[in-house]
Amino acid sequence: MSASDLHFDGEFPIVIEGLTNAFGDFVVHDEIDLKVRRGEILGVVGGSGTGKSVLMRSIIGLQIPRCGSIEVFGQDIVAAEPDEVIGVRNRWGVLFQGGALFSTLTVGENVQVPLKQFYPELEPVLLDEIARYKTVMTGLPAEAASKYPSELSGGMKKRAGLARALALDPELLFLDEPTAGLDPIGAANFDELTRELTDTLGLTVFLITHDLDTLYAICDRVAVLADKKVIGVGTIPELLQSDHPWIQEYFNGPRARAAVASRDRGNRAKGMDKHSDREA
Numbered sequence: 001m002s003a004s005d006l007h008f009d010g011e012f013p014i015v016i017e018g019l020t021n022a023f024g025d026f027v028v029h030d031e032i033d034l035k036v037r038r039g040e041i042l043g044v045v046g047g048s049g050t051g052k053s054v055l056m057r058s059i060i061g062l063q064i065p066r067c068g069s070i071e072v073f074g075q076d077i078v079a080a081e082p083d084e085v086i087g088v089r090n091r092w093g094v095l096f097q098g099g100a101l102f103s104t105l106t107v108g109e110n111v112q113v114p115l116k117q118f119y120p121e122l123e124p125v126l127l128d129e130i131a132r133y134k135t136v137m138t139g140l141p142a143e144a145a146s147k148y149p150s151e152l153s154g155g156m157k158k159r160a161g162l163a164r165a166l167a168l169d170p171e172l173l174f175l176d177e178p179t180a181g182l183d184p185i186g187a188a189n190f191d192e193l194t195r196e197l198t199d200t201l202g203l204t205v206f207l208i209t210h211d212l213d214t215l216y217a218i219c220d221r222v223a224v225l226a227d228k229k230v231i232g233v234g235t236i237p238e239l240l241q242s243d244h245p246w247i248q249e250y251f252n253g254p255r256a257r258a259a260v261a262s263r264d265r266g267n268r269a270k271g272m273d274k275h276s277d278r279e280a
């Protein structure tokens with residue numbers, strides 16, 4: 001049985017304990033703990049430079065921590081040998097900050113990169129088929145598979161990046177600032193797509209964002225990075241119980257109020273409150 005046949009049925013696909021990340025003397029994370037629940041969209045927020053991307057990179061094994069442990073699907077990522085990590089690497093998909101599509105490859109070819117890496121035996125015709133399917137799944141027209149990134153709008157590029165992140169049918173999805181640079185409607189559409197795919201495919205999502213609308217609209221819980229720590233994790237109403245100034249300023253400021261109003265308008269327009277459990 002291959003690793004992809006094993007579906008994680010534990011409660012926490014990601015468990016981080018006592019994680020310290022540092023560059024020389026510069027400590028980014030100081031013994032942080034965080035658990036990500038299966039099936040949730042966990043929003044990860046914090047000021048610029050608080051280490052959101054570094055945290056994601058350490059979970060996917062691209063950043064070696066100074067100390068602490070990170071388990072993904074029960075596999076220790078820090079202490080494991082590289083060939084042990086391969087078994088879990090094909091169970092996550094990543095949309096890096098900025099998208100990072102290969103500009104010399106078409107969208108379809110971009111989606112095929114992880115497929116070829118993990119399943120080199122796949123026939124070209126099947127690779128094309130899967131790439132086209134993943135492309136359409138993210139709301140792009142099938143023709144987009146044969147376009148180069150330079151021929152796409154910002155929103156389309158994000159969807160193409162998502163198609164590549166979904167190439168291996170992951171259980172776990174990492175999205176680093178997926179709506180940055182999109183107009184509000186494009187961002188809201190992308191959020192809706194993320195929520196739909198999460199629910200339909202049974203994904204767990206680690207979603208780094210600055211976008212308050214995204215947090216209110218689709219995140220089940222939010223983790224807040226500040227002072228080199230995870231200073232809070234919970235639903236937004238739970239976080240609001242904290243008197244940490246950053247949390248208060250962020251979730252009680254005018255932009256947060258605008259995000260709540262926008263979510264409520266969206267819910268009224270749909271004639272339902274689909275995610276009422278995420279009420280603020």
Ligand SMILES: Nc1ncnc2c1ncn2[C@@H]1O[C@H](COP(=O)(O)OP(=O)(O)OP(=O)(O)O)[C@@H](O)[C@H]1O
Nearest residue numbers: 023028046047048049050051052053054055097210
């Ligand atoms: N490879 C590296 N070498 C040295 N310092 C780094 C490296 N990568 C990140 N850093 C530093 O670590 C800190 C955290 O960076 P990170 O990219 O995780 O921030 P972030 O929270 O994602 O910020 P943003 O919201 O702007 O994306 C920053 O001060 C950054 O300069």
Ligand SMILES: [Mg+2]
Nearest residue numbers: 052053054097
């Ligand atoms: Mg970042």
